[in-house]
Amino acid sequence: MADLDIDDVFDTLGFGRMQLIIFFGCAIQQFYVTNEQFGISLITVAARCELNIGDHHLSWLMTAGLIAQVCTSHYMGFKSDEIGRRKLLVITSTLTIVTSFISSLMPEFWSFLVMRFIVGCFLTGPGMALLTYMGEFTKIKLRPMVLNFLCYSIGISMMYVPASAMLILPQDINLKISGDYAISGWRVLSMTNLLPGIISLLMLLPMPESPKYYLSVQKTQEALDALEMCCRYNKGKNVTLKSLGIDSVTQSNLRRDSLVPHKNFFRRIWHDTKPLLQGSNARYMLIVIGIMFFMFATGAVLTVWMPRVLKMTNEIEESMILCDVLKAYAAQNASTAVSKLICSLPFIMAAPVWLDSC
Structure with missing residues (x-):
């Protein structure tokens, strides 16, 4: 030894x-x-x-x-x-x-x-x-x-x-x-x-x-x-x-x-x-990159998304699916074009437009 x-x-x-x-x-x-x-x-x-x-x-x-x-x-x-x-x-x-x-x-x-x-x-x-x-x-x-x-x-x-x-x-x-x-x-x-x-x-x-x-x-x-x-x-x-x-x-x-x-x-x-x-390292690296991408794409934006969506549903009396809630809210507070963008790209990080106006 x-x-x-x-x-x-x-x-x-x-x-x-x-x-x-x-x-x-x-x-x-x-x-x-x-x-x-x-x-x-x-x-x-x-x-x-x-x-x-x-x-x-x-x-x-x-x-x-x-x-x-x-x-x-x-x-x-x-x-x-x-x-x-x-x-x-x-x-x-x-x-x-x-x-x-x-x-x-x-x-x-x-x-x-x-x-x-x-x-x-x-x-x-x-x-x-x-x-x-x-x-x-x-x-x-x-x-x-x-x-x-x-x-x-x-x-x-x-x-x-x-x-x-x-x-x-x-x-x-x-x-x-x-x-x-x-x-x-x-x-x-x-x-x-x-x-x-x-x-x-x-x-x-x-x-x-x-x-x-x-x-x-x-x-x-x-x-x-x-x-x-x-x-x-x-x-x-x-x-x-x-x-x-x-x-x-x-x-x-x-x-x-x-x-x-x-x-x-x-x-x-x-x-x-x-x-x-090179070799198997490339495969493992791509797998890890994919996992990290989805974790950040969902985790980072959901911390803003979910509190905001819950507040929207409280303000809109009708029962609606998510994109309809965003459209109805956008009609009051934002442009329709932005609303369509949010619905089409739900995980984009550049979409926190659901906040209340000050």
């Missing part, structure tokens, strides 16, 4: 206290990421009058964060291989929390839009790195189940955000700061969405970097130090790797060509991207 593969080392160390801390830290971080991704829908509804947001402005806000995530997600994946999973997670999570807090204080639409775009740019960091970080601390046999349970926090967030909105938005919160500027309900709701991110950040700060990352960049001693820490967390303070017969570790499935440096930034990104487009 002098020279073990790292997956065999994790089999020996088991799924113990360190993995549980990382699991709950990453799960709460995923909770926070989903708060930011889908919570903006309800915040946008509540902030419409105060920020004087028109219908087309609402479309921009709904899409700005997601466009930012599409633009930066690939770079964040590359960066996690360059600087480490935990380091990227901590840096981007901190920046996301700070910029999201600043966005909740913005006094008018354009500054709010810019800040939400910046939030989206940083949000892909923790959104991507947390699954990799958790997976690399989990033995192969448990990895699919652990990552599956971790993703349950997405559903919990989708209940947390509307529940928080139901509690906060009906309250008469109007803390005057200066002139017409005040801390109102939607700002408090936005700040409430930050709490899981702060908690998870505090949980993950004491944790080590992934030993698999260290091995991938030929930092064997740092990998051993991280495994030593894991050993003490899981087996007790008096147990060391040497006492378990582990003197060194290897990573058998490491791509050797990944160690070849490229001076050109774009060549480095292409070098790390190319394997995703």
Whole structure:
């Protein structure tokens, strides 16, 4: 047992206290990421009058964060291989929390839009790195189940955000700061969405970097130090790797060509991207992209759709199907052309025109 593969080392160390801390830290971080991704829908509804947001402005806000995530997600994946999973997670999570807090204080639409775009740019960091970080601390046999349970926090967030909105938005919160500027309900709701991110950040700060990352960049001693820490967390303070017969570790499935440096930034990104487009990796990547597309296409817009549709049905006395409700409501508050567009494209993200006029 002098020279073990790292997956065999994790089999020996088991799924113990360190993995549980990382699991709950990453799960709460995923909770926070989903708060930011889908919570903006309800915040946008509540902030419409105060920020004087028109219908087309609402479309921009709904899409700005997601466009930012599409633009930066690939770079964040590359960066996690360059600087480490935990380091990227901590840096981007901190920046996301700070910029999201600043966005909740913005006094008018354009500054709010810019800040939400910046939030989206940083949000892909923790959104991507947390699954990799958790997976690399989990033995192969448990990895699919652990990552599956971790993703349950997405559903919990989708209940947390509307529940928080139901509690906060009906309250008469109007803390005057200066002139017409005040801390109102939607700002408090936005700040409430930050709490899981702060908690998870505090949980993950004491944790080590992934030993698999260290091995991938030929930092064997740092990998051993991280495994030593894991050993003490899981087996007790008096147990060391040497006492378990582990003197060194290897990573058998490491791509050797990944160690070849490229001076050109774009060549480095292409070098790390190319394997995703080859063999079975391409098929799995397309499946994941399809799943994510439908999750965002439905989840992000339904948080605005359903509260709005329910209010419409209360205002229209007749029993109607959805498109007829929208047409009847549009006859009173919007143009018929927009109503037809909504009915023909029910999942388009640029369609939150069902809000009350201020």
